[in-house]
Amino acid sequence: MKSEFTPPVGKISQIHGKCISLIGNDIDTDRIIPARFLKCINFDSLGESVFEDDRKTLKGIHSFDLEENKNASILIVNSNFGCGSSREHAPQALLRWGIKAIIGESFADIFYSNCIAIGIPCFTLPKNSIQNIQNYIANGILFLEIDLKNSLAKSKDLILNLEIKESSKKMFLSGEWDATSTLLANKILIEKKSNDLPYLNFNKHFC
Template identity: 35%
Template sequence: MKAFTKLDAKLAPLPLANIDTDQIIPKQFLKTVEREGLAKGLFYDFRFDADGKEKPDFVLNRPEFKNAGVLVTGDNFGCGSSREHAPWALMDFGISCVIATSFADIFYNNCFQNGLLPVVLQAGEVEALMDEAKGGNHMVTVDLEAQTVVSPSGKTFAFQIDANRKEKMLKGLDAIGETLQAAVDIDVYESKRALDRPWLEDA
């Protein structure tokens, strides 16, 4: 998993609440377990019409928000069914951070397991970011070490994050990576077990 430390990126506003995982990545795109290639399905029904043509008024289709790396959105983002494809699709599209007033629990947890940073800010702060993102300057800075978001105009908003999750994000550790930090101890244990209980090796 790629480490997340500090991100300078374009900010895109999506002022909608209760965006569920089927809206983030519709069910027809869940036939793969690969993380690459899911960008095409991200917000598909928002981005495309019935003929598969881009809707020019959708924020991520607008020229000024192309290649956005941060999404600021409404309450309860990522609700609905559990699917890791949702953070995968966002990241494959190039979005590394989502800012909202609240997230659905399962989506929030999946973000940390896949390197996507979910940032919770107060409603007034989210609204301020939305307003600024609609203006001419769209660049924002998200600093995980400092736990701050710096708006396009230079306003600084602090956010809270679990210390253990923060550390793993800074180091780029998912559940497997975290386990592999103890690889030496695991090898020693397995070698000792093989000597003490050799019959288990044949099981």
């Protein structure tokens, strides 16, 4: 848990940091942040509650509690990470704990788009590459330098060709992942679309 939190802003092209590995398929957003922590009107205090129940169950040996993972910022996960609830509280909790990028075998759709919307790039790698990285981390510390433009991650003895959706990559490089202003720029097109939709004619309450 970082003491001071600064949210990502603007263009994102380089991320470097220590990796933290979390093993398991289908890790859902209820586990990332249990529902009781959703009783809040801002995201500020979510960082400390990330994986709360899993961490309590594992009594100090959960990845997010291990001393060697302190200050880590690149999360390595397996398949279908972030499935279940659409709660943005899940990536917000990870972000506030200190996670700046995630590399995994695959991600659930809504979780993925929530990560993009708050400035956490998610990369994919084949199953065996993820397992190799996780084995590496089990035996030592891994620092990665991620170069988003070239979809490359490097450490002193590893080079990884990361995969990321082209549209997501462009959004991070241009800063348009924070989508509101890009969407607002098409104000006239939005007005036009709103007037053209057939169901406006027969749904008078949509005045």
